[in-house]
Amino acid sequence: xxxxxNRDYEQMSKVASQIVVEVVNTKPNAVLGMATGSTPLGxxxxxxxxxxxxxxxxxxxxxxxxxxxxxxxxxHPQSYHYFMREHFxxxxxxxxxxxxxxxxxxxxxxxxxEWYEQRIxxxxxxxxxxxxxxxxxxxxxxxxxxxxxxxxxLKTLSKQxxxxxxxxxxxxxxxxxxxxxxxVGTILDARKLVMVASGKxxxxxxxxxxxxxxxxxxxxxxxxxxxxxxxxxxxxxxAELTMRDYYEFIYAAEPAAPRS
Ligand code: PGA
Numbered sequence: 001x002x003x004x005x006n007r008d009y010e011q012m013s014k015v016a017s018q019i020v021v022e023v024v025n026t027k028p029n030a031v032l033g034m035a036t037g038s039t040p041l042g043x044x045x046x047x048x049x050x051x052x053x054x055x056x057x058x059x060x061x062x063x064x065x066x067x068x069x070x071x072x073x074x075x076h077p078q079s080y081h082y083f084m085r086e087h088f089x090x091x092x093x094x095x096x097x098x099x100x101x102x103x104x105x106x107x108x109x110x111x112x113x114e115w116y117e118q119r120i121x122x123x124x125x126x127x128x129x130x131x132x133x134x135x136x137x138x139x140x141x142x143x144x145x146x147x148x149x150x151x152x153x154l155k156t157l158s159k160q161x162x163x164x165x166x167x168x169x170x171x172x173x174x175x176x177x178x179x180x181x182x183x184v185g186t187i188l189d190a191r192k193l194v195m196v197a198s199g200k201x202x203x204x205x206x207x208x209x210x211x212x213x214x215x216x217x218x219x220x221x222x223x224x225x226x227x228x229x230x231x232x233x234x235x236x237x238x239a240e241l242t243m244r245d246y247y248e249f250i251y252a253a254e255p256a257a258p259r260s
Pocket of ligand 1: 036037038039040132133134135138139140
């Protein structure tokens with residue numbers, strides 16, 4: 001795992017966007033796994049800027065979002081469909097038919113979840129999965145005790161996640177209790193993982209995910225099993241990492257590091 005510590009949110013977003021650009025430049029028809037939440041906003045803004053100002057072409061890209069609230073229609077302002085359209089899809093040139101987001105309003109969740117997994121496989125699997133991290137250590141909506149081999153399914157949100165996300169809704173009671181989410185196993189199948197985290201509210205979760213034991217109590221710790229995972233944090237989110245000097249040494253030395 002590589003850990004990149006940045007001075008602030010803006011730099012974190014730029015470094016993460018460069019990884020996306022590299023993947024798309026190498027493979028123009030890449031399959032990208034998208035995340036929602038406040039953390040990846042800067043990354044999306046930077047990709048939009050690169051598309052508008054520097055000809056970043058996403059016309060052959062396919063996307064799969066990690067998750068969606070159950071019960072919110074696509075046009076609900078807090079739905080992840082709405083979030084993605086507002087902050088990213090309406091500003092870039094990914095064809096509508098290449099965009100996949102779990103349905104929060106299907107009448108048959110098990111069948112939909114199975115279809116979503118099949119669709120990912122039909123598209124050749126996810127090349128790069130973007131991830132945030134919850135303050136309870138979740139990735140996507142894989143709450144503590146989720147199986148580390150789980151696939152796309154319905155999950156009940158933890159109290160901590162409902163509290164964290166209540167800021168986006170008028171009342172706490174309006175936060176959906178259920179979500180449809182890719183599983184930890186689905187995420188680990190992606191060829192490359194990039195996790196972004198910012199702010200002191202994420203410092204403990206990041207330390208547990210990167211340096212703690214592998215445990216379903218912190219589903220983000222499952223990225224330790226992945227062979228190509230990069231964790232991109234700002235100063236505040238890095239605050240509880242004990243191996244910081246080591247990560248900085250590696251990052252600084254990288255251009256000169258021996259290559260096999
Ligand atoms: P946030 O959410 O970026 O809004 O903090 C992250 C997450 O819950 O995965």
